[in-house]
Amino acid sequence: MQESAVRFQPEAPSGDYRLVVTSIGTASPATARSIAVGLNVSVQTVLDAFYRAPSVLVDQIPREIAEQMQTLLESLGYETAIESIADKLPVPSEYLDIAAYLTDVDQFDRVAAELAGFIGASEADASRLLSTPPGVVLGSVSDATLQALRQRLGEGIELIASNPKQATYDLFLAAESADQARRTCAELRRRGYALQAEQGCVLMNLGKQQADELWSVFHRSNSLRVINRDFLRYDLVLVDSGSGATEPARRLLTELAGIPPGLIDKVFAATPITLIEALPAAQLEAAMEACCAAGLNVRADLISFMHLGLRITRTSQPARLHSTLSSLGLLDPGQNSLPELPFSLPCSFPELQARIIRSALKAAGTEVELVEVAA
Structure with a gap:
């Protein structure tokens, strides 16, 4: 879209109304530059208003101008509202990070194209975001943006949203050599951390502050990956026959894993066997507890970096x-x-x-x- 396509009145008279962006809707962020020019503000200011909606885009303007702006923005796909400046300002939401997991690989090209349009990136960059575990595609956005993205991407994709301030983080060793791995582990121990392993996931259950501090230390060497646990996925595996195909076990396998009753005996005979694939971390604990209560011996295999x-x-x-x-x-x-x-x-x-x-x-x-x- 060319900059000349959007023209607001930069020196409009003061008024008693504000224009609030309630959602990015079906719009493309490619329009942000021309809107920023029309408002005489930075592009980042406009993008923040869109991705962190509800937020005030323009304040203290006459209603007539607010209506003109609203008509233009809604023609581009944005969702907006006109409010009196006497009304309370929109309550800032807790910002979210969003990860995507493709459940239907036949939808990959379509989803990548839709994501590219939503975030204003090339399809190649969108494809890399989707295929680089754990699939984080957006950061520090509002719930309204999450809902708009979910609507835009449609079927074949699962979105997980997490509040980064409240999340817990795991650290994964990403060293390129054995020597770098040893140095990284030694530095973590020097800082007082008791490592749970020498490879793979070396630390678990870190808070945001701890995770940020460690990232600031190791990001230049690229020897550690700090991962929001909410974005990890697991296969739930039936290890052995355990207590056998009891009635509670049969019922759970049908209800939880969707296994037809007629196939349950074959499942027990084929252990170890995956019961549920790509289970989000938030659902893992409840699923494992339900399996244990039904006498099933299960384990969780991390697949995010498999x-x-x-x-x-x-x-x-x-x-x-x-x-x-x-x-x-x-x-x-x-x-x-x-x-x-x-x-x-x-x-x-x-x-x-x-x-x-x-x-x-x-x-x-x-x-x-x-x-x-x-x-």
Whole structure:
């Protein structure tokens, strides 16, 4: 949108009304620059008003001008309200961070395009946000923005919102070498922290202040990742038959995991087996307690940073499979034929990327298994 498309009156007479943005609605933040020019304010001021709605965009203006502005903004997709300056100011909401998790990989391209439009980024950048665990796509926004984003993205995606001030944080070692890992762990101990592990998740249950302090120390070396626990996801795994297929266990497996009653005996015979995939952290404790109460022996496997391999077991269209693997860069350019089936792809992938590749291969008439590997 060109700047000339939006023109307010920068020196409008004072009045008794204000224009309040109640939601970003269906608008694109690409319009923020032209609106900022029209209001003679910074672009960031306008963006803050949109993403942190409800908020006052313009104050102390005549009603006629407020109505003109409202008509223009609503034509762009924003949701607004005109209020008297005698009314109480909108109550600032607690700002939220938002993470996204794709539940239907066939929706990836559509969701990435919608997200790009919502945050004013390229589709490539939106795709990176979605596929980089734990999938944080927006920070310090209001609940109104969360609802607008949920409406915009539609089906095939789950959004988790968290108040960063109230959240707890886990620290994950991200060192590039064993020597860097040792130095990082030694520095954490020097600062008085008792590490729970030498790799993976090294500290848990940190408050915001502690997390921020550690991030300020280690972010330059990039040897630690500070992760909001609300954004972590887990697979709930039935470890063994435990107390067996009792009536409480059968009922819980049907109600909690959606397993048809006729398949429950097969589930017990196939342990260890995943009962629920990608369970949000906020739901994990209640699910595990319910399983334990029903006599089920379960464990929680963190999947947010899981790497998966792909094992190709069968294909009905070998030429198409060869073409698909080549286009994805998963075959040597000089390799004119497929390896003998079954075969595994030569590298592992982050969990979401692995699911996207599996979906593409299935569309090419290929049966693919996901195989857990060390990160």
